[in-house]
Structures are given as structure tokens and as C-alpha cells.
Amino acid sequence: MLSHNQLRIGTRVEIDNLPWIIVTAQFVKPGKGQAFTKIRIKNLVDGRVIDRTYKSSETVIKADVVDVDMQFLYGDGNNWNFMDPATYEQYTLSEAQVKEVIPWLKEQESYSVTLWAGKAISVTPPPFLTLKITHCEPGIKGDTISGATKPATLETSAVVKVPLFVNEGEFVRVDTRTGEYVERAKG
Amino acid sequence: MTLWQPSATLEVLQARAHILNQVRAFFQKRAILEVETPLLSPSTVPELHIEPWRCGSFYLSTSPETYMKRLLAAGSGPIFQITKAFRSDELGGLHNPEFTMLEWYRPGWSHWQLIEEVGDLVAGLLGQPSRQTRSFREVFYQFTGVDPLSASYSQLLTRAQALPSPPPEGLDWEGVLDFLLVELVEPNLKNIAGLLFLEGYPESLAAMAQIDPGPPPRARRFELYIEGMELANGYQELTDPDQQAYRLHHTNQRRRAQGDIEHPIDHRFLAALHAGMPSCAGVALGIDRLVMAILKQPRIEQVLAFSADRLG
Numbered sequence: 001m002l003s004h005n006q007l008r009i010g011t012r013v014e015i016d017n018l019p020w021i022i023v024t025a026q027f028v029k030p031g032k033g034q035a036f037t038k039i040r041i042k043n044l045v046d047g048r049v050i051d052r053t054y055k056s057s058e059t060v061i062k063a064d065v066v067d068v069d070m071q072f073l074y075g076d077g078n079n080w081n082f083m084d085p086a087t088y089e090q091y092t093l094s095e096a097q098v099k100e101v102i103p104w105l106k107e108q109e110s111y112s113v114t115l116w117a118g119k120a121i122s123v124t125p126p127p128f129l130t131l132k133i134t135h136c137e138p139g140i141k142g143d144t145i146s147g148a149t150k151p152a153t154l155e156t157s158a159v160v161k162v163p164l165f166v167n168e169g170e171f172v173r174v175d176t177r178t179g180e181y182v183e184r185a186k187g
Numbered sequence: 188m189t190l191w192q193p194s195a196t197l198e199v200l201q202a203r204a205h206i207l208n209q210v211r212a213f214f215q216k217r218a219i220l221e222v223e224t225p226l227l228s229p230s231t232v233p234e235l236h237i238e239p240w241r242c243g244s245f246y247l248s249t250s251p252e253t254y255m256k257r258l259l260a261a262g263s264g265p266i267f268q269i270t271k272a273f274r275s276d277e278l279g280g281l282h283n284p285e286f287t288m289l290e291w292y293r294p295g296w297s298h299w300q301l302i303e304e305v306g307d308l309v310a311g312l313l314g315q316p317s318r319q320t321r322s323f324r325e326v327f328y329q330f331t332g333v334d335p336l337s338a339s340y341s342q343l344l345t346r347a348q349a350l351p352s353p354p355p356e357g358l359d360w361e362g363v364l365d366f367l368l369v370e371l372v373e374p375n376l377k378n379i380a381g382l383l384f385l386e387g388y389p390e391s392l393a394a395m396a397q398i399d400p401g402p403p404p405r406a407r408r409f410e411l412y413i414e415g416m417e418l419a420n421g422y423q424e425l426t427d428p429d430q431q432a433y434r435l436h437h438t439n440q441r442r443r444a445q446g447d448i449e450h451p452i453d454h455r456f457l458a459a460l461h462a463g464m465p466s467c468a469g470v471a472l473g474i475d476r477l478v479m480a481i482l483k484q485p486r487i488e489q490v491l492a493f494s495a496d497r498l499g
Contacts, residue, residue, distance in 0.1 A: 005278060027279025028373075031410070031420050032394055033365035034236050034358065035277065051352040053370065055362065056236075056276065057446075058355055 001059040004037040012044065012063040015052065019044040019063040019116045044114065045097075045121050063116065067124070070113045072105050080105070082113050082120065091120040098123050103158035104176050106131065125176040130185045131155050132171050139167040149181075194494040203478045203490060206312060207269065210289060210474075213308050219265040219291060224254030226271065230453040233438040234394075235361075235445070238275045240284075246450075247273035250471065251290055252395065253456040256424070259292055259467060260459035267291035269474065280486045281416060283495055287474040294465040298396075298407050298423040301468035302384050305411055305419055309472075310382055312481055313413075317381035323388050324405070330372045335364060335389050336403040343367065359445075361391055377415030385410050395431070396422035411472070413480045421470030428460035 002013065004027075011022045020041035029035040035056040042049045044065065054060065070082040070091065080098045082091050091113060097120070098105070104125040105111070112124040136152035149161040152172070160174050162181045171187040174180065193200070214221065231239045231246040232253060240247040251270050258266055272288045293301055306318045327335040333346050343363040347354040347370075354366045376383060386409040390398055393406035407423035425431050432452075439449040478490040488494030 005276065027277070027282055028369045029236070029277060029279075029282065030365050030368050030373075031417055032234060032236060032392070033368070034362045036355070036366065036369055038352075038369070053352050053355060053366065055355040055358065 002062050003059055004035070004054050004056050007037050007039050007054065007060060012065045013041065014061040014063040015041065019065050019121065023049065044116065065114060065116050067112045067114050069110050072107055072109055072111055074107060075102075075105065080123075082111065082123070084113075091115070093120050093123060097121065101125055101176075102156075103154075104129060104156055106156050127175060127177055128173055128182065129156075129176055130171050130173050130187070131158070132187060133162070133166065133168050136162065136166070136168050140164040152181075190497055192497075193492045194488040194497050195490055195492055199478075199482055199484065199490055200492060202482055206478055206481060207474070209312060210269070210308070213311070214267045214291070217265075219267050220263060222255065222258060222263070222266045222268050223270070224248075224251045224258070224268065226273075228254075228453070230451040230456075233435060233442055233450040233452070235438060235441055238447075239450070240273050240275045249274050250288065252469070252471070253453045255290060255292055255469070256464055257456060257459040259294060260462050260464040265291070265293050278495055281476065283475065283487050283491060285495075286487075289472045289474050289477075290469065292424070292467050292469040294467040296468045298386075298409055298421055298468040301421055301470055302386070302409055305421065305470055305472065306382055306384070309411065309413075309418070309477065312477070313382075318384070319381065320384040320386055320409075323385040323410075326376075326385055327368070327372055330375045331367050333367070336405060361389075364389070364392075373412075373415050373417075375415075376412050379412070380414070383412045385412065393425075393434075394422070395425050395434070397425050409470075416476055416480065417473075418476050418480065419470050419472035421468060424464070424467050424469050426460060426464050426466060428457055431460055432457050 007022060007025050009022055009025055013020050013022060020043050022039050023042050024040040026038045028038060036053050038053045040049060040051050068084055070084050073081040073083055078095060080093045101123050113120050114122045131154040133152045134155050137150050148164050150164055151159050152162040153159050160179060160181050162172060166172060166184060171185045173182040173185040175182055226248045227242060227245040228248060229245055231249060237249050239249050250272055251268050255266060255268060269287065269289050271285055273285050275284055277284055302320055310316060310318055324334065324336050331346055333342055340360045343360065347363050347366050350370055354363060358366060388406040388408040390404045390406055393408060396406040396408040399405050399407050409421050410417055411419040435452045443449055475487050475490050479487060484490050
């Protein structure tokens with residue numbers, strides 16, 4: 001149980017039998033009046049955002065949510081399968097649950113899978129991934145300063161802007177949070 | 188880690204010191220006596236929603252009010268104090284558990300006169316923005332559609348339940364009023380420029396203010412808001428010792444009813460009222476918030492040398 005002053009940004013709470021993450025938290029109190037904590041929460045399952053207000057004597061249930069590093073096994077279009085390398089236990093997520101991260105899913109790679117009451121509800125890619133370019137226009141040798149870019153399709157299907165000197169078949173390091181090219185890398 | 192460093196910049200601390208000098212100069216010019224009263228007391232004023240810190244067998248002061256009134260009863264004349272106040276469990280963008288309060292009293296004055304003087308002080312420090320005084324009733328009604336002086340519990344609750352974010356369970360009448368205040372009224376006050384005084388509060392929110400019998404009856408209490416931030420709270424002070432004793436005991440009863448412990452009452456404060464405290468108006472003003480408003484700092488820790496998260 002969390003008291004109102006433990007309701008902080010990033011804390012994961014269970015409200016109306018669903019898991020949420022606190023996006024903003026604000027303590028408000030008219031001088032001599034009732035104290036409240038206003039929180040804005042994002043649903044960890046479907047992403048919707050709502051506001052709730054608690055009075056100072058109320059408690060909120062801490063969500064039974066853990067993040068586990070898991071290996072991505074394969075996706076067949078409907079089901080996306082991950083394995084906890086510590087237990088060899090497999091977890092399946094639906095296409096809707098992984099939709100936003102599909103362009104970053106690479107088999108054998110490690111991802112953070114969020115479990116709620118033992119069930120997988122979402123996947124977060126590592127902040128940086130090294131991926132192979134499967135398609136882009138041919139490179140312009142020596143052009144390392146113009147700052148011009150071209151689109152490149154990566155092995156996971158993500159499309160990122162890369163400098164002109166980068167070639168198809170090469171590996172690049174990308175920031176999965178912004179979708180931006182960081183540097184050329186070894187495979 | 189950098190948490191050893193002050194939470195305010197040195198520029199803000201210099202400006203804060205200058206503001207404190209200006210505040211003292213304001214009172215010196217008006218021949219108001221600066222006083223200091225105890226921070227540690229064996230008693231505290233019971234409040235429904237203010238929790239004092241215990242310190243051994245004492246309480247840390249949540250307000251200098253009762254001691255300053257004992258001085259008034261002793262014939263001090265007009266007095267002011269800049270002091271620390273301590274309220275546990277209050278922490279947020281506008282709250283620090285230990286904060287600086289300016290409190291002053293004007294014997295022989297009405298709270299309407301004191302509203303003018305609070306305006307003179309604050310507007311002077313803020314570069315003379317506009318000032319207005321409106322009734323709490325009218326402003327609350329404007330933003331909620333509910334009359335706070337006549338609304339029943341179910342009328343208030345119905346309005347609160349119509350909001351997208353529902354009210355917490357188990358709020359009493361005043362609690363629902365506070366909920367509507369923080370959800371609907373104060374956010375709208377952010378859009379009102381300058382100094383906004385609200386006057387005439389529901390009778391049950393009188394605290395230590397006199398009641399204007401009306402009809403409808405209302406507390407002779409005012410609050411100052413600056414762009415939605417509550418800055419000061421003032422009263423036409425209650426001088427009747429029996430009424431004061433009743434309110435203190437009644438608050439203790441309500442504390443017990445809501446599951447909180449009762450607090451010992453300062454009987455020397457009541458004795459002072461019996462001896463005769465002059466008719467007066469008094470006000471408490473949050474110095475940290477005043478500095479925030481003047482220096483345009485949005486969070487209280489930005490004006491404190493060391494906020495609660497930087498304690499050693």
C-alpha cells in the first residue's frame with residue numbers, strides 16, 4: 001500500500017483493478033483545508049491517460065508489476081513470443097501489445113518485458129540497438145561532413161535517417177527512443 | 188551527487204534577503220513592533236487538517252497566532268513577526284514541512300482595513316499590479332455553479348461527482364468544498380492577473396474569525412490569491428473567550444471522530460481572551476510563496492536555501 005505522499009512520478013499503481021504508471025503528481029491543500037494528491041496516470045495495458053485525486057488519509061495499491069529482461073524468440077503476426085533466460089519460461093504478447101515496438105524487434109535480442117500479476121503486458125526495447133541495414137541508396141564515399149542524410153531500412157523493418165557515407169549491409173547503432181542514427185558499428 | 192548544494196540559487200537567496208529587508212522596512216515605517224514568540228509549546232491549536240510535529244513532550248509551532256494574541260491582550264499594540272512554522276506531511280510544489288510565515292495584527296482595525304494594508308505591502312513588492320476584492324461566495328459560484336453559503340452536502344457532492352476525476356470517498360461537507368476549490372476554483376484563479384482578495388467564507392471555515400450574522404452568516408475571513416496561489420489568510424479576530432473555547436473543543440471532537448488524536452489546548456491563550464484581547468484584525472502570509480511570486484519561481488524549493496529533499 002502506498003500513502004498519498006508516496007505517489008510519485010514513475011510509481012506504478014493498481015487502480016480499478018488495472019495497472020497504471022504515475023505521469024504527474026501534485027500535492028494540493030487549501031491553507032487550513034483538506035490535503036489532496038492529484039495524479040495523472042497512464043494505463044500500462046492500453047495507454048489511456050486519466051486523472052485521479054486522493055485525500056491524505058487514503059492509500060493506493062502498489063501495482064504487482066515487474067520488468068524482466070527477456071530474449072525475443074519470434075513473432076508470427078498474431079503472437080509475439082519472449083523467453084525469460086533465467087527460467088526458460090515463455091511469454092506471449094498480442095500484436096496490439098507490441099505494435100509500437102515491432103520495428104525494433106530482432107530475434108535473440110534482449111528486451112525488457114513488463115509483467116503484471118505474472119502476465120506480460122508490454123515490451124520496451126533497450127535504449128540502443130545495433131542493427132544491419134538491409135536497404136538504402138548506395139553510399140557517397142568520403143562525404144562525412146555535409147550532414148545530408150538518406151533513409152535506410154534496418155533488418156527489423158525500422159527506417160532511420162543515416163549519413164550518405166553509410167552503406168547497405170553495414171551495421172548502425174540507433175537510439176530506439178528517438179529512432180535516430182547514432183553511429184556506424186561493427187556487426 | 189549534488190544534493191549537498193542549496194536548492195535555491197545564490198541570486199535567489201540574495202533577492203530573498205532583500206525582500207525580507209523590504210518587508211521589515213514596511214512595518215518599521217508604520218511603527219509596528221517586531222516580536223518573537225516560542226517555537227516549542229506543550230500545546231497546539233487543534234486543526235482538522237494540520238498535523239503538528241512532536242518534539243519530545245512539546246509541539247513545534249504550526250502558527251504563532253496564540254502567543255501573538257497573548258501579547259495583544261497584554262497591550263502590545265500592533266505587532267508583526269517573521270517566523271518558522273512547521274506542519275508535517277505537507278510537501279509539494281507550494282508546500283515545505285518547515286516554512287517561513289509573516290503574521291501581523293492591527294488592534295482596532297477591521298479586516299477590510301487589513302485587506303488594504305496587505306495589498307499595500309504585496310502590491311508594493313510586486314511593482315503595483317492591479318488589486319481586487321471579491322466575495323468568496325461569488326467567485327466559488329462563478330466556477331462551480333454552487334452557492335457555498337447555502338449548498339447542502341448532496342448539492343456539493345453532486346457537483347463534485349460530475350467531474351471527470353471523481354472525489355475521494357468519505358469527504359465531509361468541508362472536504363467536498365475543498366475538493367471543488369482545488370479542482371475547479373483555484374485552477375481558474377490562475378488566469379486572474381494581479382492581487383485577488385476573497386472575503387466572506389462559509390461559517391464552518393471560520394477558524395479564529397468572527398462570524399458576520401448575515402443572513403446568510405459568513406466568516407469575516409479573507410484570503411489573498413496571486414495567479415491561483417494562496418498567499419495570505421486573515422481574520423476579523425474572534426475575541427469572545429467562550430466562543431473560542433467552544434471552537435477549540437469542537438475541533439478536537441471532530442478530530443477524534445475522524446480518527447485523529449486530540450491536542451492539548453493553550454489555556455493561557457483562553458485566559459488572555461478572558462482578560463480582554465482588543466478587537467483586531469490579523470493575517471498570516473507565506474513568505475516563501477511571496478518570494479516565489481516576486482521572483483517568478485514556480486516551485487517552493489527554488490526559494491529555500493535547503494528544501495526538504497536536501498536535509499542533512
